[in-house]
Amino acid sequence: LIKASIVGATGFTGAVLTDILQRHPEVELDALTSMSYLGRRVDDVFPHLRVKGSYTPYSAERVAASDVVFVCYPHAESYPVVAECVAQGQRVVDLSADFRLRELSAYSEWYGFDHPYEELVGEAVYGLPELYRETIRTARVVANPGCYPTSAILAVAPLASFMGGYPVVIDSKSGVSGAGRNATDKTHFCSVHENFRAYSEVGHRHTVEMVQELSLLAGRAVQASFTPHLLPVDRGILSTVYVMLDADTAAEAGATERVESDNGLHDLFQEYYADEPFLEVSAVVPSLREVRGTNYCRLAARKDAAAGLIKVISVIDNLVKGASGQAVHNMNIMLGFPEKMGLEEKA
Amino acid sequence: LIKASIVGATGFTGAVLTDILQRHPEVELDALTSMSYLGRRVDDVFPHLRVKGSYTPYSAERVAASDVVFVCYPHAESYPVVAECVAQGQRVVDLSADFRLRELSAYSEWYGFDHPYEELVGEAVYGLPELYRETIRTARVVANPGCYPTSAILAVAPLASFMGGYPVVIDSKSGVSGAGRNATDKTHFCSVHENFRAYSEVGHRHTVEMVQELSLLAGRAVQASFTPHLLPVDRGILSTVYVMLDADTAAEAGATERVESDNGLHDLFQEYYADEPFLEVSAVVPSLREVRGTNYCRLAARKDAAAGLIKVISVIDNLVKGASGQAVHNMNIMLGFPEKMGLEEKA
Amino acid sequence: LIKASIVGATGFTGAVLTDILQRHPEVELDALTSMSYLGRRVDDVFPHLRVKGSYTPYSAERVAASDVVFVCYPHAESYPVVAECVAQGQRVVDLSADFRLRELSAYSEWYGFDHPYEELVGEAVYGLPELYRETIRTARVVANPGCYPTSAILAVAPLASFMGGYPVVIDSKSGVSGAGRNATDKTHFCSVHENFRAYSEVGHRHTVEMVQELSLLAGRAVQASFTPHLLPVDRGILSTVYVMLDADTAAEAGATERVESDNGLHDLFQEYYADEPFLEVSAVVPSLREVRGTNYCRLAARKDAAAGLIKVISVIDNLVKGASGQAVHNMNIMLGFPEKMGLEEKA
């Protein structure tokens, strides 16, 4: 049994992570830290979790015996903990944004703080297993991707090398748990129920993460127009992505036929993700419920011949594949466990 | 008092229409027809409606005394009734698609039937008051627009003359009442609740309606990529529309500055809709609840400078502005009543 | 036009009250006071309200020109305002609990404060028009009833004089707006959606209000066992009330047959509420939606012969008949307006 700690364990992602890890056959929970619920029992704070134990304060010493530390702090509060844990020898999966961006300057521009750990940023691996499995294996710091980027990047990746000059349009719809446990006017039941809205309608911070990864995939700078919306559901993200291809590049790659029909697109996506344990290419367009509580990303691609676009629709559970499940997937890869271990049950 | 009949009064749009018309100060309800609920009392079928009267069968004679007939039949069942009523002198607002398309061939292509009333199709007016107010005044047949086209066309209209060559992307999310009262697997509570999905993900019939009207506005053939989604809400449509402009055309029209900032766009939209009683241009992006039960369309435009696109977000109540309220608005225009009459209260 | 002010206008009840009053044909809105939203525009705080004006601070002077003042403060904060307004000549509808209880000691026991206005408590009228219409007409202070008591008392009143010794069981289910606008863990969307719970499961403060009024109706001390529950809906209260009758008393009153069948009960309730503008006795059991946005209380009674009980099911909109609508109904009675004035439209 390896030991795992969760720093900041009482947010929504912390709770789901606790749930997954305590059922993981190779993991023993070490510290669950929380300031807001210090000393309270896990099953008192989360009555649906049947987990023993209480919340403790965070200190580097408290987690020193852990093989892995999951950090669930907000951005700009996470990196000091990550640095400290790495320094004393833990491997870290960071669920914040603090190590996702490759350009140091991007942190000041998008997140408003100067990142003091240039080296660690350079070393950190973007934890999307479908793209970076091999480097994740040996990483000391895995930057667990944002929920929206996970849903969008996986939808576009198989098409990335044929994209034309038109920006990718990413229209995403998320359940409320994505906004976190903080009780605000925006998350009040009466604000969300029988309602629907866009928010951060231009310039949401996840845009930079998408642009970074899609540009790497495309081999050139690409643009993305991203709009997040708030669904009156608890969990799940559905992204509808509109991609305009460049016919010539597709032809060069011998993909012309593949991108001309729904069947062709299905095959192209199937092959691209052939060995992925958590990627399901679907013939019918998927709905949120199909992945609820699971670590799967399910997607379907469609040719819109009249408009000359390809639409890809992807669904994930934002708290699992979009956060805590993917974090455990990363841990499994880092520690050499079977990739689906602990992730086949509903969270 | 004028007399109004509703043919097919027991669908969702029929019920909302009944509710609005019975409170309209210049209208007396004549016949409410229904085959499914023949002979049953209105307040028995719809306990939330406090309306006297029972459902009768449709016949041309039964509605012969009406000044206006609202036809709420499905497509391909509506046009015979419309033709019959017009022939005997009623003015008609048709809520089906049977007179929305200008090309006769479009009916066979998109709706699978040969339309036998070429002349009436030619004469019918597309009932979007913001675009066709003057011809609506004297029309014998008003083709009440589809719910999605209403939300999309109003969002794009002010920008239509500057659009570039790229397709307009229209990502729409609708409440379940848009799918009608039929109880199916798709409308079962357990299919919709805590769920979200796209449907008719390429080639939804409302696309042709949007393309027709946007092309007329643009003065050339435009493309649109339209994706409808099903929200776990009762009522409302939010459309997120992505438009790429042509800088030169915008410059020619002296609109360069207008389309470069959110404030400029706000002004541009405000002026375009300056005299519209049911169009609200908003500084903040609108949410579904703001228009629930009302005949308003509320919208906001945003410049996505990084991606080089403009986003417009519009909300309507699909049963009111997207159907029955707009139908009454059309009636008000046809009969010379004040446009907001009967439409200031919640439906 | 009379002038009306709302003190504490930015809670849910304040917002609904604003909506109703601004459409009331005999009312001009005077001051809308709020500390939390001081200086902000009404339609900025509540985008669904199409009301001009901004929020001002409360002071006795600021509302001195009003004919009526509606006080929407929490309990123990309301009575000083009520006293002040009455002293300077306004008539007051108080939506808090501060004048609902007749025994001064009840305030310390149930609400934890010593009420300093014995005389005003003695003078205040419990604002349930169905029971106290005549005294409301001339009242200076009307204590608008609680939402749960409204739903429960109206359900039991017609049977009150025949009740047996068994306690009345009142099982109530309320929408979330009943918990107020405060954003808390309990009102977070993710706590309420796809969930259901009881709360204050013994000793909810509304119990004392029910017991007080039911005892007055019965002419003796009665017991009530009341359990409130939180529904994942925005608005509405449904109360299921179980009453065991005393056969002898019913016989003395000549009601034996009336209480032996559903039809008999229907007649008994119909007669009891014959002239009530907002009371609807229904043949089928009512659902929340039938009264949503309205000031109606709809109810149905059933004989459970096997168990020897009568069940009464009542529904109201907690924000309208359970709060702001009833407050306006009280105002209409106090000022001699037609009782339904301003209350026939949806709020």
Added chain:
Amino acid sequence: LIKASIVGATGFTGAVLTDILQRHPEVELDALTSMSYLGRRVDDVFPHLRVKGSYTPYSAERVAASDVVFVCYPHAESYPVVAECVAQGQRVVDLSADFRLRELSAYSEWYGFDHPYEELVGEAVYGLPELYRETIRTARVVANPGCYPTSAILAVAPLASFMGGYPVVIDSKSGVSGAGRNATDKTHFCSVHENFRAYSEVGHRHTVEMVQELSLLAGRAVQASFTPHLLPVDRGILSTVYVMLDADTAAEAGATERVESDNGLHDLFQEYYADEPFLEVSAVVPSLREVRGTNYCRLAARKDAAAGLIKVISVIDNLVKGASGQAVHNMNIMLGFPEKMGLEEKA
């Protein structure tokens, strides 16, 4: 591995049963029968189930190799299948009502059919493990309890021997999946969402099942007044049960102190259910979400001293503990597997 078949596998309970059994370490799925979805793949009908296989027609031969047969047919359609399977040697868990009632006449009175299998009715065991574990072990036919009776009987059982003469009041609220997969006006999203109602408000068929079991527990005929309500949630039942005790009987049993306080009641329930794997006595009142997807029944008892009643609030997932999970629990007992086997994961 034992073999298990599901007859009528495409209702909601069939789907959950499929999900649980395919993950059960000691079970191999044999036949999944369905007429409505004959020949279709499981994961096509239920995209959230990641199960191989297709639906076949039912025949006795088709299930002859199974060790256990689960019958998920409606009442009056189930008993011929049960009889047939038992005759050829299978052990059967019947999820219909066809073997729940002990009096043969009760089937004609409550379910409208004459039951032809008197002997089998006499032999069948009511499958509530908390009450009948020992006889379940060797039963050939286990009559899996109704969802409402499960929630109510478990709430009352510990108090049953002290009940007074008054009827037990059982006020239950259920998610929509309890109404089955049939698409009807009543299960249409627009009928249920933002709504709440009672139904079968007197004489629901589950009443007889409750009365039968509570009378057996009490050792005398007891009365129950049961009202089911429809919650706008997918899954779960919360029952609020009001019990009036007989002080003398409680005293004789030495339980006087136990029933006088919340703590005493907690202890009394804890002891009564001390060894039960799926019964959780809670200090705080439980909510639906705490048991969602699980086979647990969680409950809390409260003394309402003022009214002289005890309230018990219980929650279950109607599809798991209220149907398919309990069915598997019964199978585990029948076949000697550990009771929680296959039931610790979310369904």
